[in-house]
Amino acid sequence: xxxxxxxxxxxxxxxxxxxxxxxxxxxxxxxxxxxPEVIERLTSLLGDKVHPAMIDTADRAELIAACRRAQVVVSxxxxxxxMEETAAAAAVEAGASYVSxxxxxxxxxAVAELDRRAQQAGVVVISGCGLAPGITSMLAQLAQxxxxxxxxxxxxxxxxxxxxxxxxxTGHLVHAMxxxxxxxxxxxxxxxxxxxxxxxxxxPEPVGWVETVxxxxxxxxxxxxxxxxxxxVRCGLTERAAMDALRAxxxxxxxxxSFIRRTLDVAHTLPPRGPQWSAARVxxxxxxxxxxxxxxxxxxxxxVNLASAPLALAAQRLGSGSHEPGVKSPAEAFDARSFLxxxxxxxxxxxxxxxxxx
Amino acid sequence: MLAKLLRLLTAALLGVVxxxxxxxxxxxxxxxxxxxxxxxxxxxxxxxxxxxxxS
Numbered sequence: 001x002x003x004x005x006x007x008x009x010x011x012x013x014x015x016x017x018x019x020x021x022x023x024x025x026x027x028x029x030x031x032x033x034x035x036p037e038v039i040e041r042l043t044s045l046l047g048d049k050v051h052p053a054m055i056d057t058a059d060r061a062e063l064i065a066a067c068r069r070a071q072v073v074v075s076x077x078x079x080x081x082x083m084e085e086t087a088a089a090a091a092v093e094a095g096a097s098y099v100s101x102x103x104x105x106x107x108x109x110a111v112a113e114l115d116r117r118a119q120q121a122g123v124v125v126i127s128g129c130g131l132a133p134g135i136t137s138m139l140a141q142l143a144q145x146x147x148x149x150x151x152x153x154x155x156x157x158x159x160x161x162x163x164x165x166x167x168x169x170t171g172h173l174v175h176a177m178x179x180x181x182x183x184x185x186x187x188x189x190x191x192x193x194x195x196x197x198x199x200x201x202x203x204p205e206p207v208g209w210v211e212t213v214x215x216x217x218x219x220x221x222x223x224x225x226x227x228x229x230x231x232x233v234r235c236g237l238t239e240r241a242a243m244d245a246l247r248a249x250x251x252x253x254x255x256x257x258s259f260i261r262r263t264l265d266v267a268h269t270l271p272p273r274g275p276q277w278s279a280a281r282v283x284x285x286x287x288x289x290x291x292x293x294x295x296x297x298x299x300x301x302x303x304v305n306l307a308s309a310p311l312a313l314a315a316q317r318l319g320s321g322s323h324e325p326g327v328k329s330p331a332e333a334f335d336a337r338s339f340l341x342x343x344x345x346x347x348x349x350x351x352x353x354x355x356x357x358x
Numbered sequence: 359m360l361a362k363l364l365r366l367l368t369a370a371l372l373g374v375v376x377x378x379x380x381x382x383x384x385x386x387x388x389x390x391x392x393x394x395x396x397x398x399x400x401x402x403x404x405x406x407x408x409x410x411x412x413s
């Protein structure tokens with residue numbers, strides 16, 4: 001299988017490329033980026049089957065030509081609200097399957113429009129298979145399998161800013177914080193006000209309690225088939241001062257992304273710093289044998305691992321498995337249990353929240 | 359003029375420190391753990407893996 005990684009020289013791209021370079025299923029790995037020196041150095045470290053691919057993602061023809069060299073295109077290029085639609089459309093046009101780290105609502109909606117073209121091209125497109133959507137989609141599926149009927153899904157994220165202080169990630173945080181969150185409320189899709197309704201959520205240790213706010217995320221596209229009463233996504237930063245700065249920046253119209261980034265770079269070092277770990281928690285409320293039950297599952301690791309491990313695994317499975325073509329959610333494309341088992345063997349373990357016996 | 363500016367800057371600085379301190383106090387009491395996070399072993403995860411038809 002030939003794989004192309006777009007944005008392969010960023011923090012998550014490097015880790016994803018390293019994961020794919022170790023895979024026996026990958027016969028040739030093309031690592032794409034803009035800086036020839038960085039790509040050369042990276043590919044020489046990763047082994048003989050890894051080759052550089054100079055790509056200017058702003059040049060559509062160049063991007064399509066690069067995608068034609070691969071069977072599976074993996075996109076780590078960000079921020080997603082700027083890159084996702086272009087990269088996914090280029091892969092479909094080149095006849096390659098596509099998987100990315102996208103976690104942007106509008107980009108997810110734009111990629112969903114590619115469904116017919118993806119089916120005609122016989123390729124699979126998964127817009128977002130990192131931490132969320134990705135691991136959280138699998139956790140939600142695992143929890144749903146334990147219930148007779150599902151009523152409500154709450155996805156919560158606790159991100160350590162210090163875990164991934166890259167320009168693309170900061171750009172995404174600012175964009176997500178200022179976009180209206182898409183939710184399902186009383187069975188209907190709706191948009192809420194961004195950055196509102198702060199709430200403490202208890203994540204797997206060592207993260208623990210983190211203040212989260214309503215967050216713009218694309219999950220509402222993935223659960224459209226299920227008759228849910230409620231679906232929402234919340235997010236918070238484990239560094240409290242950085243979260244305060246991010247929330248303040250939302251209401252300051254003149255602050256640029258680079259100014260916010262400089263502020264966050266300082267703010268995340270102020271005490272109390274909180275744990276330098278990221279975590280996700282999925283609560284699924286439903287009924288089992290007539291009783292209302294809440295299943296709470298979670299993961300904890302460094303953000304770069306939580307993003308790159310599922311992405312690399314999804315790329316491997318897209319290349320080796322036989323999948324129905326079209327735009328799919330992670331839980332539609334892959335079996336949740338075997339996916340989580342494979343992630344566990346790479347070090348990402350799933351935990352279940354159980355009440356403490358009195 | 360300079361003295362007025364200094365007073366203004368001092369007030370602004372104290373305000374920022376006050377806000378920060380207020381946040382620290384407001385968040386100093388976190389609730390007790392909601393429960394115990396138990397790692398799900400591979401055997402438990404594999405319990406229902408068969409027959410999904412997905413990879």
